[in-house]
Amino acid sequence: MNNKKTIIIFSLFIIFLIPLIGHAYQQYQYSKIYVDEYGDLSGYFIINVTNAPTIINVSIPGNVSAYAAFSNNLSLPATLNKNNITVLVENNTAVNITFISFNAVSQRGEAFFLDIDLPSYTDLILPKNSVIIYTNATIQGINGNTISLSPGSIEIEYSIQNVTSPITTTSITNTITASNTTTLSSTPLPTTSSHASNLMLYVSIGIIVIIIAVAVLLLRRSK
Numbered sequence: 001m002n003n004k005k006t007i008i009i010f011s012l013f014i015i016f017l018i019p020l021i022g023h024a025y026q027q028y029q030y031s032k033i034y035v036d037e038y039g040d041l042s043g044y045f046i047i048n049v050t051n052a053p054t055i056i057n058v059s060i061p062g063n064v065s066a067y068a069a070f071s072n073n074l075s076l077p078a079t080l081n082k083n084n085i086t087v088l089v090e091n092n093t094a095v096n097i098t099f100i101s102f103n104a105v106s107q108r109g110e111a112f113f114l115d116i117d118l119p120s121y122t123d124l125i126l127p128k129n130s131v132i133i134y135t136n137a138t139i140q141g142i143n144g145n146t147i148s149l150s151p152g153s154i155e156i157e158y159s160i161q162n163v164t165s166p167i168t169t170t171s172i173t174n175t176i177t178a179s180n181t182t183t184l185s186s187t188p189l190p191t192t193s194s195h196a197s198n199l200m201l202y203v204s205i206g207i208i209v210i211i212i213a214v215a216v217l218l219l220r221r222s223k
Helices: 002-027 196-222
Strands: 031-035 041-049 054-059 063-071 078-081 084-089 093-102 106-108 111-118 122-125 130-135 139-143 146-149 152-160 176-178
Touching: 031 111, 041 054, 054 093, 054 111, 063 078, 063 084, 084 093
Parallel strands: 031 122
Antiparallel strands: 031 041, 041 093, 054 084, 063 093, 078 084, 106 111, 111 152, 122 146, 130 152, 130 176, 139 146
16 A cells, blocks of 8 residues: 555655656756858747737847747747847746848948847857857857857957968957857867766656656556
């Protein structure tokens, strides 16, 4: 009888643990923004809403030509006012805000400038052979021309190198070469970004497996 009570307790524990794992995984999903060589943006933000009902506001630079908001494959009401996308969220959920914006990057000479507010952790994919000259962003990691950034208002200045020309970099903090052969500054950076959240997910799954194994063992002993 005691074994059956133990099994019931384990089962209830699993039931309550699984939603927590899903919630933790959603919190660490990375948004993605693609920048092409013409300075146009496309991508999406993933925002985990925990204080619904609420209104989400995201600001997109450039000329926003298309946008949409989704949650669990359902469309959410969204409006555009100049460069601000506003989304009404009625339930706590992960919201996906997808957009396309032209002329979002300004250019002066050979330098490109991007100013954008990131509401969540974001993978920024720059054009091939891009070289970051300056950024005030907190960099979580870099992989090729993909740079993983923390949320916040960021500024990035970069140039696009000719493939045939040699690339030289100065050892300055926040100066990074984002080309096929990545040259980093003297400030050490992680080679991958995202995704520390996977470790949390794997550990949680391991705990569930152990709990199930113990429950099965106790069930067999009770027979």
